[in-house]
Amino acid sequence: MSGKPLLIQKAAQLVTLKGSSTAPLRGKAMEDLHIIEDGSVWVEDGIIRSVGTDAQVREQVGSRLEEAEVVDAAGRLVTPGLVDPHTHLVFAGSRENEFEMRLQGATYMEIMEAGGGIHATTSATRQADEEQLYQESRRRLDQFLRHGVTTVEAKSGYGLSLEHELKQLKVAQKLNRDHPVNVVSTFMGAHAIPAAYKERPDEFVEQVIREMIPEVARRKLAEFNDVFCERGVFTPDQSRRILEAGKEYGLAPKIHADEIEPYGGAELAAQVGAVSADHLLKASDEGIRAMAEAGVVAVLLPGTAFFLMAEMADGRKMVDAGVPVALSTDCNPGSSPTISLPLIMNLGCLKMGMTPAEVLTATTINAAHAIRRGHEIGSLEAGKKADLVVFDVPNYMGLQYHYGSNHTRTVIKDGKVVYERD
Numbered sequence: 448m449s450g451k452p453l454l455i456q457k458a459a460q461l462v463t464l465k466g467s468s469t470a471p472l473r474g475k476a477m478e479d480l481h482i483i484e485d486g487s488v489w490v491e492d493g494i495i496r497s498v499g500t501d502a503q504v505r506e507q508v509g510s511r512l513e514e515a516e517v518v519d520a521a522g523r524l525v526t527p528g529l530v531d532p533h534t535h536l537v538f539a540g541s542r543e544n545e546f547e548m549r550l551q552g553a554t555y556m557e558i559m560e561a562g563g564g565i566h567a568t569t570s571a572t573r574q575a576d577e578e579q580l581y582q583e584s585r586r587r588l589d590q591f592l593r594h595g596v597t598t599v600e601a602k603s604g605y606g607l608s609l610e611h612e613l614k615q616l617k618v619a620q621k622l623n624r625d626h627p628v629n630v631v632s633t634f635m636g637a638h639a640i641p642a643a644y645k646e647r648p649d650e651f652v653e654q655v656i657r658e659m660i661p662e663v664a665r666r667k668l669a670e671f672n673d674v675f676c677e678r679g680v681f682t683p684d685q686s687r688r689i690l691e692a693g694k695e696y697g698l699a700p701k702i703h704a705d706e707i708e709p710y711g712g713a714e715l716a717a718q719v720g721a722v723s724a725d726h727l728l729k730a731s732d733e734g735i736r737a738m739a740e741a742g743v744v745a746v747l748l749p750g751t752a753f754f755l756m757a758e759m760a761d762g763r764k765m766v767d768a769g770v771p772v773a774l775s776t777d778c779n780p781g782s783s784p785t786i787s788l789p790l791i792m793n794l795g796c797l798k799m800g801m802t803p804a805e806v807l808t809a810t811t812i813n814a815a816h817a818i819r820r821g822h823e824i825g826s827l828e829a830g831k832k833a834d835l836v837v838f839d840v841p842n843y844m845g846l847q848y849h850y851g852s853n854h855t856r857t858v859i860k861d862g863k864v865v866y867e868r869d
């Protein structure tokens with residue numbers, strides 16, 4: 448890549464999160480944003496070359512400034528591009544009807560057990576061809592970008608057969624190639640037991656292990672392997688087998704854990720060395736301790752608890768227990784139909800007791816570590832990808848204080864301005 452260098456200048460606050468590339472931040476360190484006031488970033492070939500005060504960076508680049516494109520942050524907040532580490536981006540259709548049913552008293556699991564929920568989206572996704580899936584998902588990705596997100600993780604799991612899981616993963620791969628937002632793929636064939644296997648779930652587990660995982664790995668269509676470990680879906684024992692099988696094929700484990708009831712998911716995450724355990728509304732104290740010890744990132748999804756009208760995961764407790772915490776939309780058509788990571792941050796503060804600094808760490812560097820990208824994104828340091836956002840607020844607290852708004856003004860991806868609000 449070549450082209451003009453880029454200078455982002457005059458940030459009232461430049462949130463660098465310096466020094467966090469090798470491991471996610473925990474405890475008190477989650478509040479240390481390493482802010483530079485009156486900050487600038489110098490970018491060449493899509494990579495950050497220099498970070499400092501306006502005066503420092505200008506002095507370093509000298510006359511090269513004349514050839515540069517300039518983004519004037521003019522007294523605004525500049526942060527690393529936001530990272531969403533848990534989405535179900537690629538799916539067809541929507542489930543407004545279930546939302547109405549839940550408001551009338553039906554539960555998420557009742558709807559799923561009656562053939563709706565994940566099964567409904569699986570039918571719609573199986574019926575959709577690649578082009579339709581691509582277009583529907585691309586529109587969502589555009590929205591992510593407009594909210595300051597420069598990387599998303601995307602799970603399969605609405606195919607539930609080799610053919611349709613591959614279709615979803617191919618769409619995610621194509622989006623990653625075509626769209627400015629990077630898409631990191633996770634295989635989630637174990638998202639639900641398909642209706643046809645209801646009475647013989649172990650046969651489906653074998654299919655995931657023997658057919659799907661090897662083929663997904665052979666085609667290099669995913670980096671992670673995820674399981675919905677929950678009563679009525681996959682047991683801890685089945686989940687362990689699936690995650691261990693993935694490891695043999697180079698797919699790093701992730702897990703949907705302890706969402707509806709305590710089920711040993713957090714403990715299992717620690718035992719299998721999962722990169723992240725996600726949801727955790729009902730995680731046990733023992734499980735939280737085990738995750739802290741094993742360094743498993745807790746990916747918390749306050750939008751899901753909000754939308755399911757459930758009690759939030761205890762983000763405050765997890766941060767204080769030394770678990771590295773990340774936040775995510777969980778964007779999906781059933782339990783969290785939102786693309787707004789800024790809203791998720793608001794909920795992290797207002798409903799999980801996290802501070803404005805912690806939620807920013809949780810959606811940048813810790814989110815990057817939750818998808819094994821901490822070495823290249825999530826903080827503003829020389830050598831990292833130039834993924835940045837200019838927000839229309841003067842300081843990091845403003846993002847949470849003026850809640851419910853999208854403050855994104857300019858998004859820079861790989862050193863290029865890819866979105867600018869009119």
Ligand SMILES: N=CN[C@@H](CCC(=O)O)C(=O)O
Binds near residue numbers: 535565675
């Ligand atoms: N809990 C399991 N999977 C998704 C929801 C999927 C759906 O309802 O379509 C989640 O993470 O919330």
Ligand SMILES: [Zn+2]
Binds near residue numbers: 533534535703777
């Ligand atoms: Zn999910």
